[in-house]
Amino acid sequence: MELTRRDVLAALAATGVAVGTGAVLRSEPGDDGPIGDHEVATLVAVAGVVYPSAVEGVESFVSEYSVTRVRDRPTYAAGVADAVEALDEYTRDWYDEDFADLDAETRDRALSGMDVDHADPDPEGSERERIRYYLVNELLYALFTTPTGGELAGIENPQGTRAGPRPTSGGRTDGGERR
Amino acid sequence: MIGRDSEGEAPDRTPSDHADVCVVGAGVAGGLVAHSLATAGHDVVILDAGPRFERSKVMARLEKALRPEHDRTDVWEMGGERDQYTKSLPDGITANLNLQRVKGIGGTTLHWSGGALRLHEKDFNMQSRYGLAADWPIDYADLRPYYASAERELGVAGGDDNPFISREQDAPMPAHPNSPSDRLFQEACEELGIRTHSFPLAINSEVRDGRSQCVGFSTCTPVCPSGAKYSGDVHVRQAESAGARVIDRAPAQSIEHDDDGTSVVAVEYATPSGEVHRQTAQQFVIACGGIETPRLLLLSESDEYPNGLANRSGTVGKYLFSDSSVSVTARIDETANKTPIGYTTMCSDEFYDHDDPTPGTIQLRFDNVDPQSPVETALTGGHSSREQIYKEPIYGGSWGDALLDETQHATDNRTIRITAGLETIPHADSTVTLDRSKTDNHGNPVPHIEFDIGPHVVETGERAIEIMKEIMDTIGAEITSISDPESQRLANHHNGTTRMGSDPSESVVNASLQTHDLSNLWISSSSVFPTSGATAPTLTIAALSLKAADHIDNKLSS
Numbered sequence: 171m172e173l174t175r176r177d178v179l180a181a182l183a184a185t186g187v188a189v190g191t192g193a194v195l196r197s198e199p200g201d202d203g204p205i206g207d208h209e210v211a212t213l214v215a216v217a218g219v220v221y222p223s224a225v226e227g228v229e230s231f232v233s234e235y236s237v238t239r240v241r242d243r244p245t246y247a248a249g250v251a252d253a254v255e256a257l258d259e260y261t262r263d264w265y266d267e268d269f270a271d272l273d274a275e276t277r278d279r280a281l282s283g284m285d286v287d288h289a290d291p292d293p294e295g296s297e298r299e300r301i302r303y304y305l306v307n308e309l310l311y312a313l314f315t316t317p318t319g320g321e322l323a324g325i326e327n328p329q330g331t332r333a334g335p336r337p338t339s340g341g342r343t344d345g346g347e348r349r
Numbered sequence: 350m351i352g353r354d355s356e357g358e359a360p361d362r363t364p365s366d367h368a369d370v371c372v373v374g375a376g377v378a379g380g381l382v383a384h385s386l387a388t389a390g391h392d393v394v395i396l397d398a399g400p401r402f403e404r405s406k407v408m409a410r411l412e413k414a415l416r417p418e419h420d421r422t423d424v425w426e427m428g429g430e431r432d433q434y435t436k437s438l439p440d441g442i443t444a445n446l447n448l449q450r451v452k453g454i455g456g457t458t459l460h461w462s463g464g465a466l467r468l469h470e471k472d473f474n475m476q477s478r479y480g481l482a483a484d485w486p487i488d489y490a491d492l493r494p495y496y497a498s499a500e501r502e503l504g505v506a507g508g509d510d511n512p513f514i515s516r517e518q519d520a521p522m523p524a525h526p527n528s529p530s531d532r533l534f535q536e537a538c539e540e541l542g543i544r545t546h547s548f549p550l551a552i553n554s555e556v557r558d559g560r561s562q563c564v565g566f567s568t569c570t571p572v573c574p575s576g577a578k579y580s581g582d583v584h585v586r587q588a589e590s591a592g593a594r595v596i597d598r599a600p601a602q603s604i605e606h607d608d609d610g611t612s613v614v615a616v617e618y619a620t621p622s623g624e625v626h627r628q629t630a631q632q633f634v635i636a637c638g639g640i641e642t643p644r645l646l647l648l649s650e651s652d653e654y655p656n657g658l659a660n661r662s663g664t665v666g667k668y669l670f671s672d673s674s675v676s677v678t679a680r681i682d683e684t685a686n687k688t689p690i691g692y693t694t695m696c697s698d699e700f701y702d703h704d705d706p707t708p709g710t711i712q713l714r715f716d717n718v719d720p721q722s723p724v725e726t727a728l729t730g731g732h733s734s735r736e737q738i739y740k741e742p743i744y745g746g747s748w749g750d751a752l753l754d755e756t757q758h759a760t761d762n763r764t765i766r767i768t769a770g771l772e773t774i775p776h777a778d779s780t781v782t783l784d785r786s787k788t789d790n791h792g793n794p795v796p797h798i799e800f801d802i803g804p805h806v807v808e809t810g811e812r813a814i815e816i817m818k819e820i821m822d823t824i825g826a827e828i829t830s831i832s833d834p835e836s837q838r839l840a841n842h843h844n845g846t847t848r849m850g851s852d853p854s855e856s857v858v859n860a861s862l863q864t865h866d867l868s869n870l871w872i873s874s875s876s877v878f879p880t881s882g883a884t885a886p887t888l889t890i891a892a893l894s895l896k897a898a899d900h901i902d903n904k905l906s907s
């Protein structure tokens with residue numbers, strides 16, 4: 171199942187990033203913030219482990235989502251960067267490489283080895299708890315608030331996604347003003 | 350957040366000089382009273398204990414609501430020293446007050462589900478009809494025009510298809526269409542001779558009053574990102590446009606009366622910077638919800654009122670009750686296809702009006718919201734609910750394909766449920782009192798709640814379960830769980846703690862919502878309900894608020 175631009179917009183909308191349908195989505199991080207190419211590559215690599223194998227288009231989905239999501243949210247961006255650093259430190263110790271440079275199987279083993287799979291997601295917790303929050307759960311939240319994620323899970327419209335107006339008998343179906 | 354003093358200049362929180370009316374509490378009740386009176390040309394000041402919630406943060410609240418890492422109370426910033434309380438509850442009864450109320454501009458309706466239901470005629474006459482509880486000093490007919498106004502003010506979508514309610518005019522918007530899963534129930538009910546009808550909601554079914562129609566985020570409780578769901582801040586804003594002044598983060602500490610104790614002179618309130626001010630006015634309205642309203646009166650004890658202000662009857666804080674519920678859950682072979690919305694669209698009042706006292710009123714609601722959120726399952730690593738995390742604090746360890754399997758299993762689209770709202774008879778020993786051993790952030794004793802349900806609920810619940818089982822059997826569904834009528838929680842509706850009546854020795858306010866003891870003190874809240882049928886209170890709160898506003902306007906104008 172292919173993740174599309176519609177999915178990126180839905181996932182961003184569920185995090186409060188104001189994106190119109192005509193929004194330009196960037197997948198290249200700027201030079202200044204804590205999120206650079208390496209951080210984005212690491213998020214894509216983590217998604218490769220935690221996303222179901224049936225999902226396609228992960229790289230562009232994750233890049234566009236993450237880069238836009240952390241723009242204007244410096245504290246959050248710092249949290250992500252910090253979690254990437256913690257993950258790299260672990261894999262450098264055990265496998266002499268950054269997480270993003272490992273092969274798929276080793277990435278899975280590394281995350282489990284670090285016990286991230288049984289860690290409580292906590293933005294202020296220990297390293298593995300922060301990795302769970304900022305990397306693993308962040309990516310799962312993005313996926314499962316999209317129409318494609320909902321379809322994968324087997325429901326028409328996951329919570330948090332704007333499904334569009336419901337027709338009423340005699341009611342108007344145009345979208346209204348946000349108050 | 351507007352009004353957060355850390356961000357920019359602190360707003361002016363000093364009192365107004367010549368206020369006609371001081372309203373304490375900026376939920377739907379306070380908002381409606383303030384709006385009506387400001388529109389009538391009176392000078393109105395509204396005090397609220399909580400902050401203004403900035404609209405632009407609404408999606409961040411949505412994320413907090415959806416992500417299981419966050420406690421639900423974080424969504425509207427409840428909890429902490431300000432909101433502490435203590436409780437004594439018998440086995441089987443639970444209560445979590447801070448999930449059930451929101452403090453701030455808009456109040457608890459920021460979090461509510463939007464069901465906007467009228468009481469039935471019989472609910473006003475429980476004592477004379479059945480010898481149960483107490484009669485209201487007004488009848489359905491007295492409130493009927495106010496119900497119609499309240500439906501217009503809140504914006505209610507509802508059909509005129511409920512044969513058990515007498516209405517003089519249609520709701521202002523068409524009902525929300527039934528969900529596909531409603532069809533299953535509808536067919537079975539028809540076969541059993543049970544009439545079903547639309548469920549009225551204060552959620553826009555079309556664009557109205559500058560607010561969006563429902564666009565299906567399905568997170569109505571606890572946060573509607575589109576603004577389609579009504580919340581009390583709508584009327585607070587309109588009151589401000591009509592000239593009212595709002596002071597946020599200004600919890601009332603006590604109410605001060607004159608020398609002979611016949612009228613109120615001022616409300617004393619605190620501000621975030623630690624100052625304490627006095628707001629004087631001609632008329633005072635307390636609209637702090639069913640827990641904080643009696644608490645504020647109890648905190649305002651004086652030589653004249655040693656048991657709390659307006660409490661010569663001794664009933665302030667007594668008769669705490671909420672409606673109760675039971676539910677039956679089942680599995681079906683076909684897909685249920687519940688719609689992507691967060692609310693009920695069909696119900697049945699077939700068992701609302703009853704002949705014998707017990708079993709009492711039952712309101713059947715047909716669930717069409719998938720109880721399982723894929724986000725929640727995915728983010729808990731395959732645990733199927735937030736509750737499971739609480740029981741089993743280690744997060745599930747699945748991701749990738751294994752996680753998808755579990756998520757698909759949890760959201761299998763084959764679960765259906767019926768919930769029955771049950772009438773609860775209030776008891777004098779279910780109470781809100783002050784716990785003097787514990788204090789809030791201003792050094793005031795916190796509220797203490799005691800609550801029990803009594804046998805009427807249990808018997809009514811047993812009858813409701815029989816009916817719901819019959820419906821499930823007719824559908825051909827396999828029942829997977831039935832809730833226990835003896836296990837109840839204090840529901841989201843806090844009623845009865847300053848009840849209305851014509852006898853000053855047995856009640857706190859009269860039919861005009863004015864306290865018996867002090868001529869310029871009024872209460873607008875579900876705390877005035879003597880009984881409340883099997884249904885949710887807010888449309889009745891709104892109707893009573895409009896009624897109170899009329900009486901206050903008359904008084905100010907005479």
Ligand SMILES: Cc1cc2nc3c(=O)[nH]c(=O)nc-3n(C[C@H](O)[C@H](O)[C@H](O)COP(=O)(O)OP(=O)(O)OC[C@H]3O[C@@H](n4cnc5c(N)ncnc54)[C@H](O)[C@@H]3O)c2cc1C
Binds near residue numbers: 373379398600601887
């Ligand atoms: C999850 C949930 C779902 C619900 N669903 C429904 C539904 O479908 N239908 C329905 O009818 N009802 C529902 N309710 C109940 C409904 O939300 C309440 O009945 C309604 O919001 C009460 O409005 P209110 O204005 O009386 O009180 P509130 O909205 O609670 O407002 C009281 C205000 O007073 C302020 N306050 C308190 N103490 C002080 C003080 N000392 N000084 C100054 N200010 C103070 C508070 O900050 C608050 O803003 C639901 C409630 C919950 C929690």
Ligand code: SF4
Binds near residue numbers: 562573574
């Ligand atoms: S389903 Fe409708 S009412 Fe509920 S949150 Fe979404 S837009 Fe708001």
